[in-house]
Amino acid sequence: METLRGNRISSKTAIGQIRIRTERPIRVQPVPVTDTQTEIARYEAAVRQAAAELRALSERASRTIGPWNAKIFEVHAMMAEDVDYRSIVLETIEEKKLCAEYAVELAGRHFAEMFEQMDDPYFRARMQDIKDVTDRLLRALMGEHVSGEPDKPYILAASELAPADLMQQDRSRILGIVTEQGTAYSHASILAKSMRIPMLTGITINPQWDGHQAILDGSRGTLIVDPDIETVKEYLRLTAADAGRDDGQTDEPADPALTKSGKHIVLRANIGDASELEAASLAGAEGIGLLRSEYLFMESAQLPDEEDQFRYYKDFASAMKGQKVVIRTVDIGTDKPVSYLRMPHEENPALGKRAIRLSFDNPDMFRTQLRAIFRAAQFGNVAVLYPMITSEWEMKEIIRMEDEVRKSLLEEGIEVPAVQRGIMIETPSAALISDRLSEYADFFSIGTNDLAQYVLAVDRMNGSVSKYYDPWHDAILRLLTLTVQNAHRKGIPVCLCGELAADPEATARLIALGVDELSVAPSLIPEIRRAIRSCRL
Numbered sequence: 001m002e003t004l005r006g007n008r009i010s011s012k013t014a015i016g017q018i019r020i021r022t023e024r025p026i027r028v029q030p031v032p033v034t035d036t037q038t039e040i041a042r043y044e045a046a047v048r049q050a051a052a053e054l055r056a057l058s059e060r061a062s063r064t065i066g067p068w069n070a071k072i073f074e075v076h077a078m079m080a081e082d083v084d085y086r087s088i089v090l091e092t093i094e095e096k097k098l099c100a101e102y103a104v105e106l107a108g109r110h111f112a113e114m115f116e117q118m119d120d121p122y123f124r125a126r127m128q129d130i131k132d133v134t135d136r137l138l139r140a141l142m143g144e145h146v147s148g149e150p151d152k153p154y155i156l157a158a159s160e161l162a163p164a165d166l167m168q169q170d171r172s173r174i175l176g177i178v179t180e181q182g183t184a185y186s187h188a189s190i191l192a193k194s195m196r197i198p199m200l201t202g203i204t205i206n207p208q209w210d211g212h213q214a215i216l217d218g219s220r221g222t223l224i225v226d227p228d229i230e231t232v233k234e235y236l237r238l239t240a241a242d243a244g245r246d247d248g249q250t251d252e253p254a255d256p257a258l259t260k261s262g263k264h265i266v267l268r269a270n271i272g273d274a275s276e277l278e279a280a281s282l283a284g285a286e287g288i289g290l291l292r293s294e295y296l297f298m299e300s301a302q303l304p305d306e307e308d309q310f311r312y313y314k315d316f317a318s319a320m321k322g323q324k325v326v327i328r329t330v331d332i333g334t335d336k337p338v339s340y341l342r343m344p345h346e347e348n349p350a351l352g353k354r355a356i357r358l359s360f361d362n363p364d365m366f367r368t369q370l371r372a373i374f375r376a377a378q379f380g381n382v383a384v385l386y387p388m389i390t391s392e393w394e395m396k397e398i399i400r401m402e403d404e405v406r407k408s409l410l411e412e413g414i415e416v417p418a419v420q421r422g423i424m425i426e427t428p429s430a431a432l433i434s435d436r437l438s439e440y441a442d443f444f445s446i447g448t449n450d451l452a453q454y455v456l457a458v459d460r461m462n463g464s465v466s467k468y469y470d471p472w473h474d475a476i477l478r479l480l481t482l483t484v485q486n487a488h489r490k491g492i493p494v495c496l497c498g499e500l501a502a503d504p505e506a507t508a509r510l511i512a513l514g515v516d517e518l519s520v521a522p523s524l525i526p527e528i529r530r531a532i533r534s535c536r537l
């Protein structure tokens with residue numbers, strides 16, 4: 001029995017087998033083999049496994065993100081079975097007498113280079129698909145799914161996890177997550193929390209753990225590998241009690257989020273993708289305070305077109321039946337890359353081309369997104385929110401683009417209702433000039449995850465500096481106060497959609513600061529509603 005201490009991301013507990021998500025070696029070695037038939041059989045088995053995984057993924061994705069977006073996994077399955085790819089692999093094994101891993105690596109490299117040289121951006125983007133498929137075949141060859149029982153839920157252990165990695169997994173089978181890198185403010189952690197998956201970061205992963213039993217204790221922040229029977233029994237008893245508490249947690253969603261003195265704090269949901277919509281309604285969310293539209297872009301194999309986006313946004317607008325749905329334009333960049341947009345390597349991606357900067361750089365993509373959002377506004381109470389704003393000129397440019405889009409829709413006979421415009425206050429400059437920015441907005445939404453990162457000069461994803469990441473720092477509180485004052489002077493409301501809103505110990509203080517609305521993951525709504533209802537203010 002080995003007990004390790006990590007950083008708590010969510011307080012829940014998981015018991016199960018560890019499955020290590022192996023990092024693909026940078027270079028697979030060309031190991032000589034004599035038994036080529038065994039090597040070919042290993043390759044065939046890897047292809048079967050990869051294709052089966054991808055087809056299962058395609059089926060699941062079709063239910064959550066729609067058949068069109070799920071197509072990519074079917075395409076990947078076909079790539080894994082491709083005859084040209086296969087002939088390069090077989091030739092390397094049979095003629096060069098090298099191992100299957102190297103043969104797959106070589107075939108992958110060959111096709112990736114071929115796609116990279118193509119002029120058509122669509123085909124160039126396929127390079128990433130080839131890399132993904134090669135990666136999956138290599139993982140299968142390295143026995144990633146062989147040691148654990150594939151059908152059993154597992155605790156996922158990885159050195160690092162991007163939100164896209166998490167979205168590709170079958171969520172119902174992930175009992176818990178442990179990673180070496182990342183913090184509570186990394187997007188993968190935010191996603192895990194909203195999916196109610198117990199998670200720890202800051203744990204040094206030992207590859208030998210693959211297939212071993214473990215207990216992930218989210219409230220103590222510990223991972224117990226190979227626990228003894230008494231410890232397992234104790235935890236089973238605790239998790240049963242925990243599950244009981246969870247059931248009771250769905251108190252009356254109809255209870256309004258009123259403080260003891262009767263002040264109404266609007267409580268909305270932060271949403272990553274459509275699968276969380278039902279949970280938001282069940283929890284009694286008063287609308288969606290933050291729809292992170294970039295998740296649709298990350299789940300798609302290519303730039304989602306206007307119709308895809310329109311259908312996606314319209315579903316939220318209709319489902320929320322007149323309650324506000326705040327759609328944030330894409331916040332792509334840093335730990336949320338997409339393969340089909342050319343995103344050159346940046347030394348400091350958090351200070352680089354992300355969010356609104358990327359939208360400005362891709363005006364067609366930006367116009368398409370605005371058209372889809374405005375059209376969806378015909379079906380509900382839709383608002384648009386702009387991320388990473390730092391200056392007034394950006395708002396002027398946004399309003400110019402909005403007007404252009406409105407005009408073109410009108411020319412096509414599409415009359416668009418008024419759409420409220422929100423500004424994310426998540427950079428120090430936005431907070432400091434919030435008096436001026438209030439002239440361009442119908443509401444503010446404070447993103448404390450980024451605000452803390454930029455005010456305190458501390459990477460929100462770097463666990464080694466997390467002790468410097470303090471959302472309660474005086475500098476941040478002063479900026480929150482300033483933002484609320486400036487907004488109220490202009491008569492516009494302030495929502496807080498960063499993770500600070502999801503901390504029940506912060507609720508009373510945020511209400512005291514004058515924040516009007518809170519937006520949190522659907523699973524946390526009952527807890528925050530209780531915190532609001534017990535607040536004396």
Ligand code: PEP
Nearest residue numbers: 426447448449450497498
């Ligand atoms: C934030 O920065 O607080 C925020 C809500 O946006 P994201 O976490 O998606 O960057």
Ligand code: MG
Nearest residue numbers: 426447449450
């Ligand atoms: Mg942000």
